[in-house]
Amino acid sequence: MKLVELHSVRHCYGKLEALHDLNLSLNEGEVLGLFGHNGAGKTTTMKLILGLLRPTSGQVCVSGASPEHVGVRQQLGYLPENVSFYPQLTGLETLRYFARLKSAPSAQVEALLRQVGLTEACQRKVKTYSKGMRQRLGLAQALLGKPRLLLLDEPTVGLDPIATRELYAIIQQLREGGTAVILCSHVLAGVEAFIDRAAIMAAGRLQADGTLSELRSQVGLPSLIRVNGLLQARRWQAQLSGEGFNARLVGEDNLEVATHNGAKQQVLKILLEQGDAEDIEVRQANMEEIYSHFMTQPSAHRSAP
Amino acid sequence: MKPILFIALKELQDGLRNRWLLAISLLFVMLAAGIAWFGAAAAGQVGFSSIASTIASLASLATFIIPLIALLLAYDAIVGEDEGGTLLLLLTYPLGKRQLLLGKFVGQGLILALATLIGFGGAALAISLLVPDIDKLQLFVAFGRFIASAILLGWVFIAMAYVLSSRAREKSSAAGMALGIWFLFVLVFDLALLALLVLSKGQLNPDWLPWLLLLNPADIFRQLNLNGLDAAAQLNGVMSLGQDLAGASSTLWAALLGWMVLCLVLAQRSFMRRPI
Numbered sequence: 001m002k003l004v005e006l007h008s009v010r011h012c013y014g015k016l017e018a019l020h021d022l023n024l025s026l027n028e029g030e031v032l033g034l035f036g037h038n039g040a041g042k043t044t045t046m047k048l049i050l051g052l053l054r055p056t057s058g059q060v061c062v063s064g065a066s067p068e069h070v071g072v073r074q075q076l077g078y079l080p081e082n083v084s085f086y087p088q089l090t091g092l093e094t095l096r097y098f099a100r101l102k103s104a105p106s107a108q109v110e111a112l113l114r115q116v117g118l119t120e121a122c123q124r125k126v127k128t129y130s131k132g133m134r135q136r137l138g139l140a141q142a143l144l145g146k147p148r149l150l151l152l153d154e155p156t157v158g159l160d161p162i163a164t165r166e167l168y169a170i171i172q173q174l175r176e177g178g179t180a181v182i183l184c185s186h187v188l189a190g191v192e193a194f195i196d197r198a199a200i201m202a203a204g205r206l207q208a209d210g211t212l213s214e215l216r217s218q219v220g221l222p223s224l225i226r227v228n229g230l231l232q233a234r235r236w237q238a239q240l241s242g243e244g245f246n247a248r249l250v251g252e253d254n255l256e257v258a259t260h261n262g263a264k265q266q267v268l269k270i271l272l273e274q275g276d277a278e279d280i281e282v283r284q285a286n287m288e289e290i291y292s293h294f295m296t297q298p299s300a301h302r303s304a305p
Numbered sequence: 306m307k308p309i310l311f312i313a314l315k316e317l318q319d320g321l322r323n324r325w326l327l328a329i330s331l332l333f334v335m336l337a338a339g340i341a342w343f344g345a346a347a348a349g350q351v352g353f354s355s356i357a358s359t360i361a362s363l364a365s366l367a368t369f370i371i372p373l374i375a376l377l378l379a380y381d382a383i384v385g386e387d388e389g390g391t392l393l394l395l396l397t398y399p400l401g402k403r404q405l406l407l408g409k410f411v412g413q414g415l416i417l418a419l420a421t422l423i424g425f426g427g428a429a430l431a432i433s434l435l436v437p438d439i440d441k442l443q444l445f446v447a448f449g450r451f452i453a454s455a456i457l458l459g460w461v462f463i464a465m466a467y468v469l470s471s472r473a474r475e476k477s478s479a480a481g482m483a484l485g486i487w488f489l490f491v492l493v494f495d496l497a498l499l500a501l502l503v504l505s506k507g508q509l510n511p512d513w514l515p516w517l518l519l520l521n522p523a524d525i526f527r528q529l530n531l532n533g534l535d536a537a538a539q540l541n542g543v544m545s546l547g548q549d550l551a552g553a554s555s556t557l558w559a560a561l562l563g564w565m566v567l568c569l570v571l572a573q574r575s576f577m578r579r580p581i
Binding site for chain 1: 312391397
C-alpha cells in the first residue's frame, strides 16, 4: 500500500484553480523532492496531504485514510515554512507543549533538542532565537512522536551549511527507519544525493515525476566527460568527432565530451582502455539543470493524464 | 479531552507569565476597596456606607471594565496564533478546531474567573473584617452574586472576542473590532434604547420593553446585581426598565448563560470557516 496517494486532485481557492488534476504517490521510506516556483501549488499540495484543505475534487489518502482523521495526524510531522512559535516561551517549554499535544513521550523532548543542537539554548526564550535556531526547533517539533510521514517546507532556509548537512543526515536516518519524507523547496543545489524522486510542479500541474536518472533521460541533457592530461588530445578529438560525439578541446591536452544517455559508458570505455589520461571526470545534469529545463519547456513534458 | 486540558494549561501559564492575572486581580481589589470606602465621598462622607450602595456602584463600574478586560485578554486568541504561524502547525496536530477553541476558552476563562474571585473576594473579605457590625451573610450573598455574574459576563465577552478573532485577518483589525464591540454594548446600546423610548413617545408596549435589556449582556449583568438589592437602591436610566422583568433573577442568569453559549457556537462556526 502506498503511504500517500493523490488521485486526480483538483483544488480551487474561489475561482482560482491552484491545482489541476494532480496524481502523486509516495511509498514508505521514500524521499520525494517537491520543486516549483512560488505559486506552483507546492504548499497547496502539502496542505492537502496534511488535511488542512479538502480537495475540490479527487481523492487524498494518507496510509489508506483521509488525512483529516485524527489517527492519521498522529503519524504526521510537519515543518511549516514560517513559524515563529511563542516568543515568551523557552525552547524547552515550546517543545514540551507540542509533545504533550502529540502524546509523544516526554523523554523524547530532550533527545530531540540534543539531536538538533539546541540543548544549550533550550532555557532561553524563543524570541531571542535566530532564524536558523527557530528552524531547528521547528524540525525537532516535526520529529516528535516518530512520524511515518514527514513534510518539510523549505527546511534549509536560514540554516548554515553544517546545519543543512545535519538536516540531511537526519532525513537519511529517518528514511532508513521507514519514514517517508516530502521535501518542498526551490533551493536545489546539493539536494540530489538526498532524494529518491523528484516531482516538479508549475502552475498547478505536475510537469515531471520520477527518479533523477529517469528525469535525466527524459530531458536528454548530456553528461559531460572531462578528460584532463590526455596525450594526443587533438587526435582523440578528431576521432571522437568522427564517431559522432560532440568533443571539444580545452587548452592543449584537455578534452570535453558531451554524451547523451547510452553513449556515456561507450566513450568512457574507449578512453579508459586506449587513452592515457591523468584524470577523468563525469558530470551529469544536476537538479537545477533538469528543473530549469522543465521550466523553460513546460508543455513538452507534461505528465501523462 | 486531553488536548483541551493541555491548551487550557498553557493559556493559564501565559496568564501568570505575562502577569495578566496579577494585574487584573490588583485592579479589582483596588476598585472594590476604593468604591466601598470612598464611594460616598460625593455625598460628603468617607467610610463604608452600605452593602447596597457599594454593590450598585461596583456593578456600574464592572459593566464597563469587565467586558473591556475580557476583550483585551482574548481578541488575539486565534488571529494571534495565525500570525505567529502556530495555528497552521496546531491544526496538523491530532486535535480538532473545536478542542483548540474550547481549550483556549477554559484557560482564559479561568484567568478571568480567578482574577475576579481574588480581586472582589479579597475586597469582600476586607470589608467583613474591617467594618464593625456588618451583616456578614448579606455581604457575602451580595458579593457572591456579584462575583459569579461578573465571571459569567467576562466569559460572554471572551467568547465574543473569539468570534471576531476567528474572523479577523490581522491582529490589528481584531483589536479594532474588539473596541467596536465594547462601544456597542457598553455605551451605544443604552443610549439607543433611551432614544427609542423618547422618540416613541410612549407608543411602545411597556410590557415587552424590559425584554429589550436581554439583548445586551452588560445590561443583564447590571440588572442581575441591582435586582438583588433593596428597593432603597436608586435605579436610574434604562435600568429602571428592568424592575418588573418577569421571572427576574433566573431569567437573567439563563439569558447571560445563553449569550455565552451563543457566542461560543458563533465562534466555532467562524473558526471552522476560516481559510488556512
